[in-house]
């Protein structure tokens with residue numbers, strides 16, 4: 001049964017008369033505890049899609065529903081984790097998570113708050129770094145804090161907007177495994193945005209391509225039926241993995257080609273002109289130098 005739904009949802013930006021429809025006629029139905037990966041090119045509208053799912057950006061057409069209710073504003077029931085860590089630099093790991101938890105669970109006692117915050121710090125293996133500030137942490141550690149903070153408010157839906165794309169390949173795979181472990185243990189509904197086919201296959205139950213914008217829409221999904229837990233050391237050798245990777249990659253390459261051809265027909269011819277004088281000036285704001293050109 002569908003838990004999170006997008007029904008003919010669209011997002012347009014710009015003033016009346018000059019509007020651009022970035023997302024058009026998006027339909028998606030995510031079951032409870034399902035892990036869906038949305039894969040797309042840069043600029044296609046992936047973050048706009050996350051903002052719409054979270055309730056930050058109301059659709060200009062159609063609707064978003066969660067557990068049958070229309071989504072009209074952000075709520076702690078939908079936790080978002082962004083590509084940038086968005087941590088408060090003057091607070092420690094503990095402080096960053098504590099702030100979020102206190103906001104969402106104001107009735108918890110001091111001791112309950114402490115126990116709750118420490119549980120999530122432990123979940124992402126950051127207990128030894130509990131009192132460090134963001135500048136004292138590596139990129140992977142910062143992203144772990146961000147994950148712990150998102151999880152600590154106990155959302156039912158996790159929206160992950162390219163959470164690992166700024167990390168090196170090794171850290172990225174460690175964090176993929178940690179997110180999967182947490183997902184299995186905490187049973188969340190996940191929509192993860194990614195631009196990495198391998199990441200999508202390793203993590204998701206279903207991969208949905210987002211076509212190129214403007215008027216980007218979701219294409220037909222690729223189901224991933226590989227058994228869980230998935231072992232990345234042996235997974236890449238499986239015929240199903242290879243077939244999926246080839247199918248999704250060639251689909252994405254096709255999208256890119258199609259978009260380039262469309263853009264090609266809109267190319268504006270520029271006049272063939274050259275500057276009359278291209279000598280470097282001898283003086284700029286009182287600064288003199290020898291013209292060697």
Ligand SMILES: Nc1ncnc2c1ncn2[C@@H]1O[C@H](COP(=O)(O)OP(=O)(O)OP(=O)(O)O)[C@@H](O)[C@H]1O
Pocket residue numbers: 013014022040041042043044045046047048049213
């Ligand atoms: N608030 C806004 N006002 C006007 N245009 C916007 C706004 N937000 C996004 N856009 C436009 O919508 C399009 C999609 O942007 P979006 O950030 O969703 O893409 P993306 O796929 O997440 O890109 P990237 O992977 O590079 O982060 C872009 O052309 C962008 O300029």
